[in-house]
Amino acid sequence: MTTLSPAVEDYLKAIYEIQSEGDQDRVSTSALADCLGVARASVTGMLKKLNAMDPKLVNYIRYRGVQLTPAGEKIALEVLRHHRLIELYLSEALGYSWDEVHQEADNLEHVISEDLEDRIATLLGHPQVDPHGAPIPDRDGNISRREEVQLTQLGIHQPAHISRVSDHDPAMLRYLQELGLTLNAQIEVTEKAPFSGPLHIRLIGTEIVHALGRQVADYIFVTLGSTGRKKS
Ligand SMILES: [Zn+2]
Structure with missing residues (x-):
């Protein structure tokens, strides 16, 4: 994974999550601001930045919201894989309860190496879901969808x-x-x-x-x- 700031990774992850939970193509600036707990003005600023990056990570059109590009989605899924594997590791190996794992994973997801990610996945037997039932993307960024x-x-x-x-x-x-x-x-x-x-x-x-x-x-x-x- 290319080195991006934790803030950038958090934005991509949040866009992905809102997109997949709401079945909507484009995510509004206000939905993103609510999800990340930041002001709309900061969201707009960041989206412009992401829109201008090479490779382009999002398609952002003012007043029409934002959408991940394939490159942006790939990174979002990688961060989600880290997040969800870490949550499961904390819960299965270290006895954390399901309400404690999210905050820890939010911090650690940005810093673990691909090697550590692989070892955690192997230790846990290549699990499908995290402690909250969310699907864990595989190494290639495939994610299973259930009839929920x-x-x-x-x-x-x-x-x-x-x-x-x-x-x-x-x-x-x-x-x-x-x-x-x-x-x-x-x-x-x-x-x-x-x-x-x-x-x-x-x-x-x-x-x-x-x-x-x-x-x-x-x-x-x-x-x-x-x-x-x-x-x-
Ligand atoms: Zn979580």
Whole structure:
């Protein structure tokens, strides 16, 4: 990987994540500013810089948002591979909990060598997903896509399992852990309150039902059916 500043790598990663989560071609400056927690003016400045780089990393058109070029996407996937492998390593080898790994990985993702990346991948048996269920790109930048829906889109009494949770908010991850809403938990929606009210989620095989606010539910992605795997 060419040497880019951590800030540049963070921008490319954020654009990729918004692009893939929202199924949108172009990412708006405001969405990017929210995601990175910086002012819109700084985002615009950085995007102009990335747009002018050789090779060109993004296509940025004022008022129309930004899109990664193939070169930009390649780097984004490389950084994501680092991030997600490090998260899994911290969790599997060092006993970190799922709410602790993201911040550490955000720092380390920019500095590990390709050799260290390879050794971590080998140690972990070339894993497919990180501790939050996000797919880990392979060395060539291929990333698997699953048939996932947002929990809020799940129909009433449709059995599903939690396959991915957004990793950005440690407090929310701890909250979900307390409720038993962890990866591979088998669930169904028993009730949806109107006017964006809470979703009632039952843990299948139990009588436990949790009322979950939409703000939290939006961060949870599910796959229909059971995992075939016991939840750990
Ligand atoms: Zn993370």
